[in-house]
Amino acid sequence: xxxxxxxxxxxxxxxxxxxxxxxxxxxxxxxxxxxxxxxxxxxxxxxxxxxxxxxxxxxxxxxxxxxxxxxxxxxxxxxxxxxxxxxxxxxxxxxxxxxxxxxxxxxxxxxxxxxxxxxxxxxxxxxxxxxxxxxxxxxxxxxxxxxxxxxxxxxxxxxxxxxxxxxxxxxxxxxxxxxxxxxxxxxxxxxxxxxxxxxxxxxxxxxxxxxxxxxxxxxxxxxxxxxxxxxxxxxxxxxxxxxxxxxxxxxxxxxxxxxxxxxxxxxxxxxxxxxxxxxxxxxxxxxxxxxxxxxxxxxxxxxxxxxxxxxxxxxxxxxxxxxxxxxxxxxxxxxxxxxxxxxxxxxxxxxxxxxxxxxxxxxxxxxxxxxxxxxxxxxxxxxxxxxxxxxxxxxxxxxxxxxxxxxxxxxxxxxxx
Amino acid sequence: xxxxxxxxxxxxxxxxxxxxxxxxxxxxxxxxxxxxxxxxxxxxxxxxxxxxxxxxxxxxxxxxxxxxxxxxxxxxxxxxxxxxxxxxxxxxxxxxxxxxxxxxxxxxxxxxxxxxxxxxxxxxxxxxxxxxxxxxxxxxxxxxxxxxxxxxxxxxxxxxxxxxxxxxxxxxxxxxxxxxxxxxxxxxxxxxxxxxxxxxxxxxxxxxxxxxxxxxxxxxxxxxxxxxxxxxxxxxxxxxxxxxxxxxxxxxxxxxxxxxxxxxxxxxxxxxxxxxxxxxxxxxxxxxxxxxxxxxxxxxxxxxxxxxxxxxxxxxxxxxxxxxxxxxxxxxxxxxxxxxxxxxxxxxxxxxxxxxxxxxxxxxxxxxx
Numbered sequence: 180x181x182x183x184x185x186x187x188x189x190x191x192x193x194x195x196x197x198x199x200x201x202x203x204x205x206x207x208x209x210x211x212x213x214x215x216x217x218x219x220x221x222x223x224x225x226x227x228x229x230x231x232x233x234x235x236x237x238x239x240x241x242x243x244x245x246x247x248x249x250x251x252x253x254x255x256x257x258x259x260x261x262x263x264x265x266x267x268x269x270x271x272x273x274x275x276x277x278x279x280x281x282x283x284x285x286x287x288x289x290x291x292x293x294x295x296x297x298x299x300x301x302x303x304x305x306x307x308x309x310x311x312x313x314x315x316x317x318x319x320x321x322x323x324x325x326x327x328x329x330x331x332x333x334x335x336x337x338x339x340x341x342x343x344x345x346x347x348x349x350x351x352x353x354x355x356x357x358x359x360x361x362x363x364x365x366x367x368x369x370x371x372x373x374x375x376x377x378x379x380x381x382x383x384x385x386x387x388x389x390x391x392x393x394x395x396x397x398x399x400x401x402x403x404x405x406x407x408x409x410x411x412x413x414x415x416x417x418x419x420x421x422x423x424x425x426x427x428x429x430x431x432x433x434x435x436x437x438x439x440x441x442x443x444x445x446x447x448x449x450x451x452x453x454x455x456x457x458x459x460x461x462x463x464x465x466x467x468x469x470x471x472x473x474x475x476x477x478x479x480x481x482x483x484x485x486x487x488x489x490x491x492x493x494x495x496x497x498x499x500x501x502x503x504x505x506x507x508x509x510x511x512x513x514x515x516x517x518x519x520x521x522x523x524x525x526x527x528x529x530x531x532x533x534x535x536x537x538x539x540x541x542x543x544x545x546x547x548x549x550x551x552x553x554x555x556x557x558x559x560x561x562x563x564x565x566x567x568x569x570x571x572x573x574x575x576x577x578x579x580x581x582x583x584x585x586x587x588x589x590x591x592x593x594x595x596x
Numbered sequence: 597x598x599x600x601x602x603x604x605x606x607x608x609x610x611x612x613x614x615x616x617x618x619x620x621x622x623x624x625x626x627x628x629x630x631x632x633x634x635x636x637x638x639x640x641x642x643x644x645x646x647x648x649x650x651x652x653x654x655x656x657x658x659x660x661x662x663x664x665x666x667x668x669x670x671x672x673x674x675x676x677x678x679x680x681x682x683x684x685x686x687x688x689x690x691x692x693x694x695x696x697x698x699x700x701x702x703x704x705x706x707x708x709x710x711x712x713x714x715x716x717x718x719x720x721x722x723x724x725x726x727x728x729x730x731x732x733x734x735x736x737x738x739x740x741x742x743x744x745x746x747x748x749x750x751x752x753x754x755x756x757x758x759x760x761x762x763x764x765x766x767x768x769x770x771x772x773x774x775x776x777x778x779x780x781x782x783x784x785x786x787x788x789x790x791x792x793x794x795x796x797x798x799x800x801x802x803x804x805x806x807x808x809x810x811x812x813x814x815x816x817x818x819x820x821x822x823x824x825x826x827x828x829x830x831x832x833x834x835x836x837x838x839x840x841x842x843x844x845x846x847x848x849x850x851x852x853x854x855x856x857x858x859x860x861x862x863x864x865x866x867x868x869x870x871x872x873x874x875x876x877x878x879x880x881x882x883x884x885x886x887x888x889x890x891x892x893x894x895x896x897x898x899x900x901x902x903x904x905x906x907x908x909x910x911x912x913x914x915x916x917x918x919x920x921x922x923x924x925x926x927x928x929x930x931x932x933x934x935x936x937x938x939x940x941x942x943x944x945x946x947x948x949x950x951x952x953x954x955x956x957x958x959x960x961x962x963x964x965x
Binding site: 266267268269272273274275279282283286297298300301302304305321374375376377378380381406407408552555556557559583595 | 664
């Protein structure tokens with residue numbers, strides 16, 4: 180009898196657990212079945228008549244990854260705003276599964292298909308070659324501008340501008356710690372957890388560092404790589420290693436909550452990425468930069484629905500609100516918002532360049548020329564001169580970042596090529 | 597005390613069955629699947645507030661919703677089936693090869709190496725021949741190493757094969773970095789996308805080749821295990837090494853030979869995955885199928901023909917459950933929950949095939965005794 184009671188109890192617990200999950204399911208479900216009819220009153224946007232197209236989305240992970248969550252939220256936002264039907268496929272690996280998912284979405288009548296992970300690119304191209312009438316858009320990819328397909332597109336945003344601003348917030352925090360006598364100016368060492376030693380990551384941590392150094396000139400930085408875009412354990416360990424190595428502020432380019440959690444435990448301030456991590460790090464979160472994909476989704480979906488051609492390689496900027504900073508967290512130093520706003524205004528009007536060659540050196544020398552591998556090839560051959568008018572022109576020859584210089588002041592603890 | 601024992605007979609007790617007619621055994625299995633479906637229906641309905649029938653329709657749609665989905669289902673089935681068949685002779689010999697994952701990966705890596713390194717140096721036919729030879733050889737070698745140590749020094753093959761998996765994964769990770777495009781990105785991408793060098797030829801459509809290979813391997817393995825001398829030797833070594841030795845079989849030779857076959861077939865699966873399907877190699881390309889295959893093989897009682905059904909069941913459930921999570925906007929873990937429930941019932945029902953439950957007889961009958 181006792182056993183039976185225990186069984187009944189555990190069954191009850193399972194059922195109540197299920198009940199907890201309900202709310203989430205319902206919202207996502209209702210969002211998905213929304214059709215054009217429900218949103219016809221939407222007239223504020225430049226779309227004059229309701230957009231008629233079905234959009235498909237392919238995500239590498241699900242909401243548990245900050246990177247994918249950022250995409251998923253933007254996709255829902257854009258589709259709800261346009262009032263279109265959409266299908267989402269999560270946890271699609273970077274293999275033939277991506278092609279199958281894209282093809283299935285096309286079979287189901289999607290007029291436009293998006294994929295969010297870098298490794299999805301080749302499989303999206305494969306699908307684009309087969310389904311000529313469907314638009315395939317791939318975020319963070321590098322090949323659309325050379326592939327010559329009308330229906331295959333890349334997109335990225337000038338996230339280095341956001342990183343730079345986040346770096347300013349970090350620099351302000353370092354200054355505050357120096358003023359409080361918590362550290363000396365020489366001890367202002369930042370730690371950074373990167374995924375791969377890849378241009379997107381290098382561009383990210385360098386712009387972040389330049390931002391920090393623009394307000395805290397004595398700042399230095401150490402970088403460690405995990406060799407994975409999403410590895411909670413490795414990211415946590417990376418953060419702990421850096422903290423043990425006397426880094427007084429941590430930032431990261433990797434997609435789990437590993438680093439913010441480690442920072443919260445150790446009480447070390449953290450500048451995050453892909454969105455606010457204040458929920459797991461209420462006491463140490465300073466600010467986070469993120470790409471806002473909604474403007475691109477709207478742009479691409481509207482164009483595709485109208486049957487118009489659109490850019491093969493699209494770069495969002497801070498001016499188009501494709502690059503955003505979250506609200507400041509409790510750990511931010513006073514005056515941070517003002518400093519960010521001032522720098523942001525300069526970035527927007529063009530008077531401030533993030534990769535101004537006057538602000539950094541490589542091996543002790545100023546950079547006057549750099550050939551970047553903009554047109555991807557297996558030999559990594561440089562094909563574009565990217566130093567123009569005394570600045571490294573990031574994300575202008577191609578939306579995906581190609582900055583890969585190792586500037587002085589940043590020490591790489593390891594590498595993951 | 598003894599008196600009390602008699603009075604307090606437990607509510608039920610478990611007795612081993614002598615033997616059970618095949619029909620009855622299958623009846624139990626069908627009941628188990630039905631029960632699993634009912635539990636899944638309850639769980640899903642509570643979570644999604646949807647009618648269970650439409651949930652099952654969604655499962656079915658996930659596997660057979662369109663021509664493409666059907667082909668992909670059969671393609672997935674073929675790969676899982678090849679790996680399961682590969683493990684079977686080793687299992688029959690009671691050699692616990694849980695290194696399928698590594699053997700598949702290393703075979704795939706060898707194929708990818710040929711595709712990358714030989715492009716431009718040989719013509720397509722030669723590259724494909726090299727791929728076939730090297731993948732099977734690489735897989736066979738990955739099987740040979742633990743078999744050799746087992747035969748020579750009686751080391752534990754479970755640990756050895758498992759650890760060989762990690763070596764294979766790290767090797768693939770290493771070469772991913774060597775061959776990555778663009779630099780630093782940590783992925784190789786589709787190999788020879790424009791030239792299609794080293795891509796296995798398409799027969800009919802791009803899904804059919806692996807299906808045909810799986811069919812040939814299935815029939816071949818059935819004949820090999822049931823009608824060949826080798827197959828008999830495997831069975832005898834599996835039953836009792838001493839008996840095998842007594843009747844003059846060279847046990848070491850049988851172990852090594854069988855593992856060469858087992859690993860080689862896993863290498864073949866790797867070849868199909870890299871050369872025929874993905875055209876790239878990643879550390880996760882085997883996707884845990886080396887382990888799933890263990891279950892497939894066991895569920896089929898090492899019978900190659902039954903294995904077609906057991907691997908179909910796993911693939912069907914996996915694809916159907918994936919569809920549920922897409923349709924109902926659920927996290928992917930939900931499909932794992934459903935698959936878990938169904939497997940729990942299927943594996944659990946084997947218990948009722950070997951044992952039966954006797955309930956306490958009514959008091960009257962006891963008094964008569």
